[in-house]
Amino acid sequence: MLLPVLIGVSFIVFFIVNLAPGDPARIIAGVETDEETVERIREDLGFNKTVVERYGIYMWKALQGDLGTSYYSNKTVIEAFMERIPNTLLLGFWSVVFGLIISMPVGIISAIKQYSIFDNLGMVLALTGISIPSFWLGILAILLFSLKLQLLPSGGNEFWYSVILPSITNGTQMMALMTRMTRSSMLEVIRQDYIMTARAKGLDEKTVVLKHALRNALIPVVTTAGNFLIMMIGSAVVTETIFSWPGVGRLIVESISKRDLNMVVGCVILITFIISIINLVIDLIYVLIDPKIRSSYGIMKG
Amino acid sequence: MNFKNAENRSQVYETWRRLKKSRTAVIGLILIFILVTVAIIAPLLYDYNNDIIKQNIKERMQKPSLAHPFGTDEFGRDILGRIIYGARISLIIGVTSCLLCGSIGIILGVVAAYYGGMIENVIMRFSDILMAIPSILLAIVIVAAFGVNLFNIIIAVGVATIPQYIRITRASVLTVINQEYIEAAHSIGAKTPRILFRHILTNCFAPIMVQATLRIATVIAEAASLSFLGLGVPAPTPEWGAMLAGGRAYMREYPHLVLFPGLAIAFTILSLNLIGDGLRDALDPKLKK
Numbered sequence: 001m002l003l004p005v006l007i008g009v010s011f012i013v014f015f016i017v018n019l020a021p022g023d024p025a026r027i028i029a030g031v032e033t034d035e036e037t038v039e040r041i042r043e044d045l046g047f048n049k050t051v052v053e054r055y056g057i058y059m060w061k062a063l064q065g066d067l068g069t070s071y072y073s074n075k076t077v078i079e080a081f082m083e084r085i086p087n088t089l090l091l092g093f094w095s096v097v098f099g100l101i102i103s104m105p106v107g108i109i110s111a112i113k114q115y116s117i118f119d120n121l122g123m124v125l126a127l128t129g130i131s132i133p134s135f136w137l138g139i140l141a142i143l144l145f146s147l148k149l150q151l152l153p154s155g156g157n158e159f160w161y162s163v164i165l166p167s168i169t170n171g172t173q174m175m176a177l178m179t180r181m182t183r184s185s186m187l188e189v190i191r192q193d194y195i196m197t198a199r200a201k202g203l204d205e206k207t208v209v210l211k212h213a214l215r216n217a218l219i220p221v222v223t224t225a226g227n228f229l230i231m232m233i234g235s236a237v238v239t240e241t242i243f244s245w246p247g248v249g250r251l252i253v254e255s256i257s258k259r260d261l262n263m264v265v266g267c268v269i270l271i272t273f274i275i276s277i278i279n280l281v282i283d284l285i286y287v288l289i290d291p292k293i294r295s296s297y298g299i300m301k302g
Numbered sequence: 303m304n305f306k307n308a309e310n311r312s313q314v315y316e317t318w319r320r321l322k323k324s325r326t327a328v329i330g331l332i333l334i335f336i337l338v339t340v341a342i343i344a345p346l347l348y349d350y351n352n353d354i355i356k357q358n359i360k361e362r363m364q365k366p367s368l369a370h371p372f373g374t375d376e377f378g379r380d381i382l383g384r385i386i387y388g389a390r391i392s393l394i395i396g397v398t399s400c401l402l403c404g405s406i407g408i409i410l411g412v413v414a415a416y417y418g419g420m421i422e423n424v425i426m427r428f429s430d431i432l433m434a435i436p437s438i439l440l441a442i443v444i445v446a447a448f449g450v451n452l453f454n455i456i457i458a459v460g461v462a463t464i465p466q467y468i469r470i471t472r473a474s475v476l477t478v479i480n481q482e483y484i485e486a487a488h489s490i491g492a493k494t495p496r497i498l499f500r501h502i503l504t505n506c507f508a509p510i511m512v513q514a515t516l517r518i519a520t521v522i523a524e525a526a527s528l529s530f531l532g533l534g535v536p537a538p539t540p541e542w543g544a545m546l547a548g549g550r551a552y553m554r555e556y557p558h559l560v561l562f563p564g565l566a567i568a569f570t571i572l573s574l575n576l577i578g579d580g581l582r583d584a585l586d587p588k589l590k591k
Contacts, residue, residue: 008431013443020447127579131572133523135530135543136564139550147554234436238527252439253531256446268443272434 002276007059009272010265014058017261018051028071028259045071058265067266072258077266081248085274087157088247091239092232094163095171099228103175107182111190111217112209122179129176134235138169138242155244162243170239174228178221186217219290226279233275317508320584327580333573341389348383355379355538363556372562375545376552381559384540385566391541392570395456395525396518403460404514407467408506412498414468415475426472429465437462438524445533452535459524463517470513474506508585512578519574526567542567 025042042048046057061068067077075083106126110119145165146154153162189195190213198212199205237249244250248267255263321327340347348354358378366373372381414425432440437459444458478484479502487497528534529543537544542563549559 004427005431005434008427009434012431013435016443017447020449127572127575128568131519131575132568133526133564133571135527136546136560136567139546139553139560139564143553143557143560230433230436234438237436237438237442238531241531252442256442257532259446264443264446268435268439271436271439275436276434 002280005276006269006273010059010062010269011055013265013268014055015051017265018054062269067269068262070255070263071260077263078270080251080263081267081270084246084248084251085270087245088233088236088240088249089274090163091166091170091236091245091247092229094167095174095232095236096228098167098171099175099178103178103182107179108186108209108214110179110183111186114187119183123183126176126179129172129179132172134169134173135238135242137172138165138239141165141169142242155242157245166239166243166245169242170232170235173235174232177228181221181224182217185220186213189213189217215289219286222282222286222289226282229278229282230275233271317581317584321580324580324583326576327584330573330576330578330580333569334577337389337570337573338393340386341393344386344390347386348380350387353380353383354387354540363552363559365556366558373556373558375559376548381545381562384545385542385562388540388542388545388563388566389570391452391535391539392522392525392567395452395459396522399456399460399521399525400463400514400517402456403463404467404510404517407464408471408503408510410464411468411471412475412503415472415479416494416498416502422472425468429468432461432465438527441524441528442531442533445528450533450536455525455528455534459521459528462524463521466513466517467510470509471503471506474509475502478502478505512582512585515574515578515581519571519578522574523567523571 025038025045025047028045029038029041046054049057058068065078069076070080073080106122110122113119142154142165145152152165153159154165156162190209195208195213198208203212233249236247237253239245240247240250241253248271252264252267252271255267321331356379358374361370361374361378362376364370364374364378370380370382372385375381375384410425410429414422440461441458444461445454448454448458484497484501487501492501525534526541526543526546529541530547532547534544535541545563546560549556549563553560
């Protein structure tokens with residue numbers, strides 16, 4: 001499934017970017033360059049061929065691991081991407097950590113003590129977290145922690161603690177969604193008979209909740225983790241711009257303003273590739289934690 | 303007596319009856335009602351040319367006061383007025399984008415489920431591909447390529463709606479398509495479009511409505527992020543994301559420049575989410591009494 005989706009993505013992105021009005025060779029050369037130079041650029045970069053031809057050539061090279069070169073620097077797209085992607089993944093990782101640390105306990109306690117003050121407060125906070133757009137949250141965070149309190153840097157990635165504000169900004173929405181999801185799936189599980197059986201056996205509440213209920217309650221949460229990931233890498237585009245975080249999202253935004261088409265198409269394809277790989281890993285984790293699937297695989301093998 | 307009308311009315315009525323019981327949904331509805339009303343009567347409150355887009359350097363960067371409840375921006379324009387006019391843009395983008403792209407998704411979803419086979423395969427792979435690209439990235443690419451204007455923005459933020467509706471509609475059509483009443487409709491000679499739209503699609507009402515409210519919220523947020531990145535409705539049109547981006551440079555001394563536009567976005571998304579939550583509970587067959 002991975003390869004067809006990637007080819008489809010490259011097809012869509014390539015055509016959107018290349019069918020756009022405006023002469024890319026003219027934009028690269030600038031307004032004041034004479035027609036001859038523009039023509040040379042056009043030939044050098046292959047803009048004199050038709051879009052379909054260009055796509056064919058592009059894909060042929062892409063399959064050999066060559067996504068072209070930036071129009072402005074001599075870096076290849078893959079080099080530029082590899083330089084930036086660790087930062088985006090780092091941001092993504094800490095956003096997930098932030099989301100999990102808060103959403104898991106709040107979701108579980110809210111479900112166990114349904115309609116308590118803690119539950120109500122938690123749900124109001126979760127709803128607020130979903131509703132606040134991440135770029136506003138980022139600005140407010142800079143305003144409070146960087147400009148007023150001067151505790152944390154407002155951008156860049158020079159210090160180890162530079163990642164704190166961006167990952168909170170990036171992770172809040174996911175945290176809020178996860179909290180609600182953990183709560184509702186926990187509520188469903190906790191009413192089931194086998195939980196009552198576990199209690200009847202005389203197990204203490206901690207074992208019942210953490211061992212028996214949580215494992216089943218986590219299944220729908222993990223299933224949607226892939227969607228959260230796509231959301232997170234998407235919102236990283238905005239977060240990286242606010243915090244001048246040198247990741248792929250900012251690279252794409254910068255390349256778009258320079259109309260560095262090769263870079264844009266290449267980065268979007270590569271980002272989708274990375275997301276697909278991580279989704280695959282999540283599917284494998286899903287198999288590990290859900291005994292129902294594990295056993296059905298076992299049967300198939302036998 | 304016309305049974306079909308009685309049926310239709312009772313479904314909408316039933317939904318409304320249960321929606322009214324949900325406190326969150328009612329709060330959400332009231333908030334959205336206020337927002338829409340203010341957006342509609344905006345021309346009565348402020349003159350677009352004089353108050354909203356005309357620069358007035360003498361009054362720039364004023365703190366909130368009686369004359370300017372939310373203060374003025376870096377060009378001396380009243381922030382409250384710009385937020386009210388901004389609501390119009392956001393609501394137009396949210397609603398038209400969901401109507402347009404939602405309809406495309408619904409039609410493709412119905413076609414996929416009804417015809418199956420090769421057609422279904424092609425449509426579902428298409429939706430897989432669209433879902434694989436982060437939606438904001440796709441929106442940025444589309445707007446950057448085709449230029450910044452209202453229509454392009456509506457399409458750009460809406461594209462991600464299409465695969466979601468394809469999936470939802472296909473799933474809900476598949477649950478009803480093999481039921482006996484569809485067979486009965488076939489046997490009395492009803493035509494395919496009639497069966498699709500009158501008998502099948504009316505049964506997908508619940509998930510489509512819930513998704514619509516939540517999608518409008520997402521689309522409004524995404525359009526604001528586009529503006530924030532400088533890819534939104536061009537200046538001087540008042541747009542919440544662009545107002546935030548503009549005020550950012552001065553926020554240390556004048557936090558009100560970034561406070562109020564952001565509050566407006568959060569307020570809108572919050573009310574839509576409240577309605578969406580209430581609607582989901584009201585339409586959930588599991589909770590039916």
